[in-house]
Amino acid sequence: xxxxxxxxxxxxxxxxxxxxxxxxxxxxxxxxxxxxxxxxxxxxxxxxxxxxxxxxxxxxxxxxxxxxxxxxxxxxxxxxxxxxxxxxxxxxxxxxxxxxxxx
Amino acid sequence: xxxxxxxxxxxxxxxxxxxxxxxxxxxxxxxxxxxxxxxxxxxxxxxxxxxxxxxxxxxxxxxxxxxxxxxxxxxxxxxxxxxxxxxxxxxxxxxxxxxxxxxxxxxxxxxxxxxxxxxxxxxxxxxxxxxxxxxxxxxxxxxxxxxxxxxxxxxxxxxxxxxxxxxxxxxxxxxxxxxxxxxxxxxxxxxxxxxxxxxxxxxxxxxxxxxxxxxxxxxxxxxxxxxxxxxxxxxxxxxxxxxxxxxxxxxxxxxxxxxxxxxxxxxxxxxxxxxxxxxxxxxxxxxxxxxxxxxxxxxxxxxxxxxxxxxxxxxxxxxxxxxxxxxxxxxxxxxxxxxxxxxxxxxxxxxxxxxxxxxxxxxxxxxxxxxxxxxxxxxxxxxxxxxxxxxxxxxxxxxxxxxxxxxxxxxxxxxxxxxxxxxxxxxxxxxxxxxxxxxxxxxxxxxxxxxxxxxxxxxxxxxxxxxxxxxxxxxxxxxxxxxxxxxxxxxxxxxxxxx
Numbered sequence: 001x002x003x004x005x006x007x008x009x010x011x012x013x014x015x016x017x018x019x020x021x022x023x024x025x026x027x028x029x030x031x032x033x034x035x036x037x038x039x040x041x042x043x044x045x046x047x048x049x050x051x052x053x054x055x056x057x058x059x060x061x062x063x064x065x066x067x068x069x070x071x072x073x074x075x076x077x078x079x080x081x082x083x084x085x086x087x088x089x090x091x092x093x094x095x096x097x098x099x100x101x102x103x
Numbered sequence: 104x105x106x107x108x109x110x111x112x113x114x115x116x117x118x119x120x121x122x123x124x125x126x127x128x129x130x131x132x133x134x135x136x137x138x139x140x141x142x143x144x145x146x147x148x149x150x151x152x153x154x155x156x157x158x159x160x161x162x163x164x165x166x167x168x169x170x171x172x173x174x175x176x177x178x179x180x181x182x183x184x185x186x187x188x189x190x191x192x193x194x195x196x197x198x199x200x201x202x203x204x205x206x207x208x209x210x211x212x213x214x215x216x217x218x219x220x221x222x223x224x225x226x227x228x229x230x231x232x233x234x235x236x237x238x239x240x241x242x243x244x245x246x247x248x249x250x251x252x253x254x255x256x257x258x259x260x261x262x263x264x265x266x267x268x269x270x271x272x273x274x275x276x277x278x279x280x281x282x283x284x285x286x287x288x289x290x291x292x293x294x295x296x297x298x299x300x301x302x303x304x305x306x307x308x309x310x311x312x313x314x315x316x317x318x319x320x321x322x323x324x325x326x327x328x329x330x331x332x333x334x335x336x337x338x339x340x341x342x343x344x345x346x347x348x349x350x351x352x353x354x355x356x357x358x359x360x361x362x363x364x365x366x367x368x369x370x371x372x373x374x375x376x377x378x379x380x381x382x383x384x385x386x387x388x389x390x391x392x393x394x395x396x397x398x399x400x401x402x403x404x405x406x407x408x409x410x411x412x413x414x415x416x417x418x419x420x421x422x423x424x425x426x427x428x429x430x431x432x433x434x435x436x437x438x439x440x441x442x443x444x445x446x447x448x449x450x451x452x453x454x455x456x457x458x459x460x461x462x463x464x465x466x467x468x469x470x471x472x473x474x475x476x477x478x479x480x481x482x483x484x485x486x487x488x489x490x491x492x493x494x495x496x497x498x499x500x501x502x503x504x505x506x507x508x509x510x511x512x513x514x515x516x517x518x519x520x521x522x523x524x525x526x527x528x529x530x531x532x533x534x535x536x537x538x539x540x541x542x543x544x545x546x547x548x549x550x551x552x553x554x555x556x557x558x559x560x561x562x563x564x565x566x567x568x569x570x571x572x573x574x575x576x577x578x579x580x581x582x583x584x585x586x587x588x589x590x591x592x593x594x595x596x597x598x599x600x601x602x
Contacts, residue, residue, distance in 0.1 A: 015281055022274050031270055038277030042284045049288030060293055064235050068280060071242045075276070078246050079269050082253055086266045089259035095270070098263050101337045 007048035015041035028083045028093045032076065039072045108173065115171055115178050118160045118188065119223050125156025126219040133212030143204075145211045150199050153215050157196045157222075161189050176232035176294040183595040187229045187360055190446050194353040194453065195222045197570055201457045202345045204564045206464075207255040214254055218349060221247035225357040232368060234283045234293040237361060241279070241325065244354060245272050251346040252338055264334075264341025271324060271334040279321025285314035286369070295369035302372040307384055311373060315386045318365060319393065325358035327416075328423045329396040339416035340469075344460030347412065351419055351456065352449035359426055359445050366390070367433045374433075390427055394527060397424030398534045405541045409470045411459055414541060415452060418495060421538060422448050425510060425531050432514040432524060435600065439592040440513040444506035446588065447581060451491050451503065454574035457567055458488040465561045474545060476554025481561040485549050487571035492542040494578045497535050502581035507535060509589065 001009075014037055021034030043065045050061025083093055090098055113120075129152050137145045169180045198218060208214055224243035231237055249272065253265030287293055289310050290301040302311065323331040339347050366386050375385020401420030408414040426448075429441030459469050461484055466473040478485040494503035511528045581588055 028266060028270065035273040035277055039280055042277065042280035045281065045284035046287060049284065053291045055291055061287065064293065067235060067239055071239065074246060075242065075273055078249055079273065082249060082262065082266050082269050085253055085256065086262040089262050098266065100263060101260060101340050
């Protein structure tokens with residue numbers, strides 16, 4: 001197995017683990033962790049494609065990752081703020097008990 | 104190595120810079136001069152400042168037509184992009200006007216600044232052909248919208264809607280980023296035109312197919328297409344009315360344009376085919392499935408809604424399905440038709456949310472029972488709602504009818520109209536007949552049902568009546584003379600195509 005394909009396998013595994021967490025966890029904070037895992041799997045892809053790609057001297061992949069880490073941090077900040085605001089109202093972060101709207 | 108073109112970049116981004124400065128000015132004015140003032144005064148001055156900023160930005164955009172493609176497709180400006188930016192700014196101005204006389208928050212300037220920053224990110228979103236800037240602008244837009252949804256701190260529904268929006272949005276952003284990373288790996292570039300140039304041959308790379316599906320998951324969430332729609336009804340119901348109107352209008356127009364760009368420019372050559380005999384993997388079959396699901400599920404579930412906000416959410420999915428047909432057709436005529444539809448739809452739904460907000464403020468809810476006898480209590484708003492809903496249903500001579508007409512005729516007049524597109528159009532026409540039923544149910548509540556015995560006339564703020572009247576008049580005008588807008592769009596599309 002070439003280094004690129006093993007990197008891609010690892011990132012696919014990370015992405016699947018993250019997505020499984022998003023689907024199966026009932027706590028909003030743990031879902032957020034799953035989302036972060038998925039984002040990091042994509043970052044790993046960028047780095048692998050950059051490192052083993054045909055033009056590693058153009059820093060496109062690395063640049064993309066630096067920006068996406070920043071985005072992920074901002075997303076976590078907003079997400080935790082939203083979780084706090086729902087906790088103030090419902091005294092819980094379990095999403096199956098946050099279901100006042102349906103239809 | 105060529106020097107970085109700072110001066111050129113600055114001159115291209117003047118509109119966005121003006122808007123950011125406006126947002127800061129709104130914040131500063133509220134923090135330094137209006138601390139002691141009453142909330143209505145703070146709202147009015149903030150709104151006036153935002154409107155001035157948007158007007159300046161529109162003036163600058165109109166005044167300096169630009170053609171540019173800077174930094175590997177990072178900033179792409181042409182007449183079409185500038186027209187869409189102007190439309191987005193106008194939608195923002197209408198949203199800001201709907202915010203007048205709201206009372207859900209004390210944090211007036213923060214709310215307005217977030218709306219303006221969201222507009223900046225939409226302007227970036229439509230003016231780029233680079234995966235990196237598309238992702239950044241989309242995330243900046245989404246983060247602003249999550250906060251705008253949660254802005255009513257006293258309402259548990261607002262917080263709940265924002266949390267659901269965030270969790271679905273975060274997951275779809277991860278899908279989008281993963282898809283983008285595969286596209287980058289496939290082509291070694293983040294520029295959409297470079298990506299398209301590396302796609303050739305009839306059999307697609309499996310990597311590319313995975314990338315296509317993931318990108319469609321990510322962008323399908325933004326346009327609220329089924330099956331990525333679960334957030335939409337809750338957000339439309341729980342968010343403060345101006346936020347919901349903004350999410351339903353401006354961000355839809357921007358998201359559809361960027362979906363068109365990624366699919367038609369970035370994945371040119373990977374279309375595939377959706378008909379039975381010429382089936383080939385690509386983005387057309389995937390989007391066709393999404394379009395069918397959106398039209399069928401959106402229209403059928405909307406029938407049994409009693410909350411008007413949720414009804415608008417499900418009808419938004421149906422409209423997203425119709426608009427996806429415009430992307431599926433991807434011909435010369437389909438882009439102006441798609442934009443015409445998206446713009447008239449956005450304006451209409453903005454007005455409808457304004458009326459819903461008015462009813463909520465005066466009756467305390469948004470179910471059909473709360474709309475009962477509205478025509479006797481607020482005749483002007485009721486008449487405008489009548490026009491909005493009939494336009495959404497596609498009744499001639501309103502703009503919604505011509506939107507559908509152009510969209511479907513553009514789909515049928517593609518160079519080689521495939522059987523798949525024809526049956527999609529047939530399904531869309533049948534489904535818009537279904538949609539008439541639920542729009543008429545709302546109108547029945549407004550015009551036929553008697554108001555409750557203790558109902559007093561509703562005092563509509565002048566600004567709201569002005570916004571409703573403007574939107575209704577423009578729908579009638581664009582319905583009677585659709586060429587006003589269509590020529591403008593078509594001319595720009597031709598200019599872009601001829602370069």
